[in-house]
Amino acid sequence: MAKQNPPLIETVDLCKSYFNDGMETPVLFDIDLTIREGEFISIMGPSGSGKSTLMHILGFLDTPTSGSYLFRGQKTRVLHDDELARIRATRVSFVFQAFNLLPRTTVLDNVILPLLYHPTIPASERTERGMKAIEQVGLTERATYFTNQLSGGQQQRTAIARSLVTEPDVIFADEPTGNLDSASGIQVMEVLQNLHSKQGRTIVLVTHEKTTAEYAERVIHILDGRIATDTRDFKRNHAKNVKHLK
Amino acid sequence: MLLRDTIQTAHRAIVAHRMRSLLTMLGIIIGVGSVVLMVSVGRSFERYILDQVESFSNNLIELYPTGYEKFGRTLDSVTYGDYEAITGLTTVKSVAPVIFITEKVQYGTEELSPNIFGTTSNFFANYGLKLGEGRLLSEADEKAARSVTVLGYEAAEDLFGQRSPLGERVQIGSRSYTVVGVMQSVGSALMQDLDTFVFVPFTTARSATGQKELSYMTMQAVEDDELALADVTLLLRQRHGIDNPENDYDKDDFRARSAEQATKIVGQVTLGLTVFIALIAGVSLLVGGIGIMNIMLVSVAERTREIGLRKAVGARGHDILLQFLIEAVTLTLVGGSIGIIGGMTLGMILAAAASKYIGYVPFVLSFPALLAAVLMALGTGLLFGIVPAKKAASLSPMEAIRWDK
Ligand SMILES: Nc1ncnc2c1ncn2[C@@H]1O[C@H](COP(=O)(O)OP(=O)(O)OP(=O)(O)O)[C@@H](O)[C@H]1O
Ligand SMILES: [Mg+2]
Numbered sequence: 291m292a293k294q295n296p297p298l299i300e301t302v303d304l305c306k307s308y309f310n311d312g313m314e315t316p317v318l319f320d321i322d323l324t325i326r327e328g329e330f331i332s333i334m335g336p337s338g339s340g341k342s343t344l345m346h347i348l349g350f351l352d353t354p355t356s357g358s359y360l361f362r363g364q365k366t367r368v369l370h371d372d373e374l375a376r377i378r379a380t381r382v383s384f385v386f387q388a389f390n391l392l393p394r395t396t397v398l399d400n401v402i403l404p405l406l407y408h409p410t411i412p413a414s415e416r417t418e419r420g421m422k423a424i425e426q427v428g429l430t431e432r433a434t435y436f437t438n439q440l441s442g443g444q445q446q447r448t449a450i451a452r453s454l455v456t457e458p459d460v461i462f463a464d465e466p467t468g469n470l471d472s473a474s475g476i477q478v479m480e481v482l483q484n485l486h487s488k489q490g491r492t493i494v495l496v497t498h499e500k501t502t503a504e505y506a507e508r509v510i511h512i513l514d515g516r517i518a519t520d521t522r523d524f525k526r527n528h529a530k531n532v533k534h535l536k
Numbered sequence: 537m538l539l540r541d542t543i544q545t546a547h548r549a550i551v552a553h554r555m556r557s558l559l560t561m562l563g564i565i566i567g568v569g570s571v572v573l574m575v576s577v578g579r580s581f582e583r584y585i586l587d588q589v590e591s592f593s594n595n596l597i598e599l600y601p602t603g604y605e606k607f608g609r610t611l612d613s614v615t616y617g618d619y620e621a622i623t624g625l626t627t628v629k630s631v632a633p634v635i636f637i638t639e640k641v642q643y644g645t646e647e648l649s650p651n652i653f654g655t656t657s658n659f660f661a662n663y664g665l666k667l668g669e670g671r672l673l674s675e676a677d678e679k680a681a682r683s684v685t686v687l688g689y690e691a692a693e694d695l696f697g698q699r700s701p702l703g704e705r706v707q708i709g710s711r712s713y714t715v716v717g718v719m720q721s722v723g724s725a726l727m728q729d730l731d732t733f734v735f736v737p738f739t740t741a742r743s744a745t746g747q748k749e750l751s752y753m754t755m756q757a758v759e760d761d762e763l764a765l766a767d768v769t770l771l772l773r774q775r776h777g778i779d780n781p782e783n784d785y786d787k788d789d790f791r792a793r794s795a796e797q798a799t800k801i802v803g804q805v806t807l808g809l810t811v812f813i814a815l816i817a818g819v820s821l822l823v824g825g826i827g828i829m830n831i832m833l834v835s836v837a838e839r840t841r842e843i844g845l846r847k848a849v850g851a852r853g854h855d856i857l858l859q860f861l862i863e864a865v866t867l868t869l870v871g872g873s874i875g876i877i878g879g880m881t882l883g884m885i886l887a888a889a890a891s892k893y894i895g896y897v898p899f900v901l902s903f904p905a906l907l908a909a910v911l912m913a914l915g916t917g918l919l920f921g922i923v924p925a926k927k928a929a930s931l932s933p934m935e936a937i938r939w940d941k
Contacts, residue, residue, distance in 0.1 A: 351848055351934040372852050378933075379850025390845050390937060394552040406541050407850035413538065452849070 297363070298460060298492055299325040299348060304357035306343055306515075317343045318515045321357070327459070330486045330493045332503035335512035341496045342387060342464050344512065348494065349384045349462040350374055379407045383453035385463040387496075389445045391437040391452075397424065398433045401451045408456055423451040426481050428474075443470040450478055454485065460492035461485065467502055479505050542855060546862035549842075556838075557867060559831040564871030564917065565878065567824015568909040571817045572879030573886075575905035578813030580887050582806040584897045589799045595757040596662055596795040597628065597764055599772075601749070602788065612749035613776065613789035619753055621771060627764040631755040632658035635741040639709035641734055643695040650691050652708065652734045654741015660719075662754045665730065670702045670717030673737050677716075681739035686717040690731035708736070711744055723895045761794040768792045817905060825916040832920035837939055840928040844936025847929070856929040857922065864921035868914045875913075876906060 306318040317340045325331060325348075333341050346352040347359065350366070359366045361377065369377070383404065391400045402420040405411050411419065424433050427447035437445055446469050453461050463482065467475035483505055485491045497503050511519040550557045599622075601611035619633045637652040653659065657673050660666075668689060677684050685706060692701045692715075701715040713736060722730050742748070757764035772790050773780055780787045843856050880901065887899040928936050 346934045349848075351937075352932045375847065375850055375852040378848060384848060386937075390841075390848070392552070392842065392845065395548070399548070403846070404849035406545065407846070407852070407855060413541070456850075 295327040295329075297324050298327045298329075298361070299323070300360040300363075301348075301354075302358045302360075304347065304354045304359060306340070306347060306352075307355045316515065318347075318354075321517060323510070323517065323520075325460075325492065325494065327492055328486075328490045329508060330483075330506045331495065332506035332509045333494065333496045333512060334498065334503055334509060335518070339512045340515040341512050343515075345384075345462045345464050345494065345496060349382050350378050351384060375407070376409060379404060379409065380456060381459045383456060383458040383461050385446075385449050385453045385461065385466045387464040387468065389437075389442075389449045391445055391448055393438060394436060396434050396436055397429060397440070397448050397451075400437055400448055401455055404452060404456045411456070419455055420451075423455040424448075426454060427451045428477060443474050446470060447474065447478060450481065454481075457489075458491070460494065462494045464496045465498065466495065467497065467499065475502070539858075542858045543862055546859045546866065549859070549863055550866060553835070553838075556831060556835050560828055560867050560917070561871035561874070563824050563827025563829075563831060564868055564913040565824075565875040566827060567821050567916075568872050568875030568913050569879040569882075570820035570824070571905055571909035571912075572876050572901070573883050574813055574817045574820060575902045576880065576883040576900060577886055578809060579900035579902050580883065580897055582809060583900045584890075584894075585802055585806055586799075587898070588895075589795065589802045595759075595761055595764075597755050597757055597761070597768065597792060598795075599753040599755070599768060599790060599792045601752070602785075602791045614750045614753060614772075616748065616750065618772060618775060618790075619750060621775060622753070622755065622768060625764075625767050625771065627758050627760075627767045628755045629758050630658040630661055631753065632656045632662060633738055633750045634659065634752050634754065635738060635745060635747050636751045637708065637736065637741050637745055639744075641691070641695065642707040643701075643704065646695045648691060648694055648732075648734075650688070650732050650734045652736065652741070654736050654738045654744070656738050659735070659754060662756055663730070665722060666720040668718045668720040669700070670715070672717055673735060677737040678739055681737060681743055683711055683713045683740060684716045684737065685713040686719065686735040687715055688719050688731045688733040688735075689721040690729065691734050692718045694732075708734070709744060729895055757794065761796050765792050765794055817909075821909060821912045825912060828913070828916040829920045832917075832924070836924045836928075839924060840931070840936050840939035843925060843928040844931065844933045844939065847936065848933040853929045857925060860921050860925035861918070864917040865914070868910070868917045872910045872913050875909070 301321050301323045304318060304321040304323075305316070308315040308317060321344060333344070335341050343352070347354050350361075353367075361381075366374070392403065398417070398420050401423055402416045405416045405419065421430070421433065424430055427450050429444060429447050429451065432440060432444060437448060440448065446466060450463070450466055453463070461482070466482070467478055470478060479502060482493050482495070486493050493506075495502070495506060503509050509519075509521045510517055599614060601613040616633065619631065622628060623631045632655050635654040637654055639652065641648045641650060641652070655673070656678055657675070660672055667686075670686070673684070673686055676682070685708065687695070687701060687706075695701065695706065696704065701718060704715050705712050706715060707713075719731070719733075736744075755764075755768075769788075769792050772778075772792075773788065776789055778788055785791060839860075843851075846856060883901075884899050887897045890897045928939070931939070
């Protein structure tokens, strides 16, 4: 079903290198990837293979070194800073591997942070939307707590609530269950599952756990900065992947 | 983002980072406060000194005996004959001879050790002293060497409290004097509290002390100060047999000075003082500025990560800049106000405290210094708050979030 939808994300020959003191660290190589609206994708791969790096680029948090990235058919390289900011505010959201919450700030204020920068959602709706998102991750009783008064799992759920609050087209979640016990992990995955199945939202997830990956309809494996396998076109790439995996 | 949201965000950030905000404000408070304090103390003291000098009539001339070889003894080079000769000059008027009496003044159990002037009524006019009640010293007092006295305002108050001293008798040394007058309060001049002075007729002082020569002499220039000074100096050199065409004051055994000269000297001193104060104020500004700079720089990493996160959820560059601008302006205004109020309060307290000891010290505020202090605080706040914020806002969100320099 998802395959019929128009592509939300398309990358062609996308490469990423980090530069530190003139030293180049190549991380991603020739990533060709198409993600259609409504897909639920898991990205797996060994530590250091470049999963987070790819997610950051797709989530508009970082820029590719070369190659092209099209979002809803639009070349992102030509977008101005304010247009990129608008996409971050309205269309994509991110759950970080390391929560990245504002310290000394309540759960509710953290969750509604993106709404401050949202161009159309009125200020009067912020608290209601924030509380709804908090309820979805089961933190209603903790809404007025400061984030440093929460457990790691609760902090991650706060971060997930923050990513839901703008109802974006696509949510990028970088190991969202990595810090949670299995019960709250399932709870979080069910939230994401619901967003996907009931609201048709696109979800891209990085995980190390097979059980978590199985929520997704499509699993992409990354190895040394390249897409090694992709269940969508497994057949097409099979021969090449076998060669790679050796 | 709405302006209201930006303001609220900035203010929440200030509260959320209490310590950082307080330390930043402390730098501003110290910088602004010490500038306001230093400059106002300097300006107040300058005003005080100028008031002291300007309170004399501008054509006042004083003539002192000098001489190093007589150090330790009462100088006796200026004589009554000199006084009589000077009264003959046409360029000076209102000449008054003075002999000091170094005795205690007693009334009942009260006792004072004031400056006691044996002089004539001209003296009062020369220093602009005015009678409060009773009468001044008269020519009759002078001729008959009467044992009468005129008390300074404070001297009268110290001896008699609320009672009127007129007609009462006070003891000066071994003699008893009738109080005939009390002066108006005039405060102090040239660091001397004129209100504590006590006056007796010149002839009376001469017989009481047995001193023939004069302690000093005062007069007024009729027109030109310089001319009068030259006349007096020439006359005395002639009378004392001093050949001094090169005008070397060390050769003279007297020194004539005008209040105008004193004003010029004081003007130079206060100019030096102003420069000195300005230097200290500059150092204070620097210290405050470095304080602000340090705390801003220390928090750059924290701020950069926060900016990265805000950008990640959709903040635009100008949302970020406005937030940090508002934060810096708020801290500056609050810190600056506290600094101004604190510095002024301390300055007023100091001026009031000093007034108790050296006579009325006015509190003077320097608006240019105030403005400079606030601009400095604002400048440092903006520079070290906005420049890193601008830099952070130009990074990609992820670069900023991972910032740890
Ligand atoms: N800012 C950076 N500068 C230089 N190298 C970096 C930087 N960030 C990441 N790398 C390198 O890029 C590679 C990929 O990192 P990335 O975080 O994308 O891995 P990952 O697949 O998410 O790993 P994990 O599963 O452990 O989270 C790693 O070798 C890492 O050292
Ligand atoms: Mg990672």
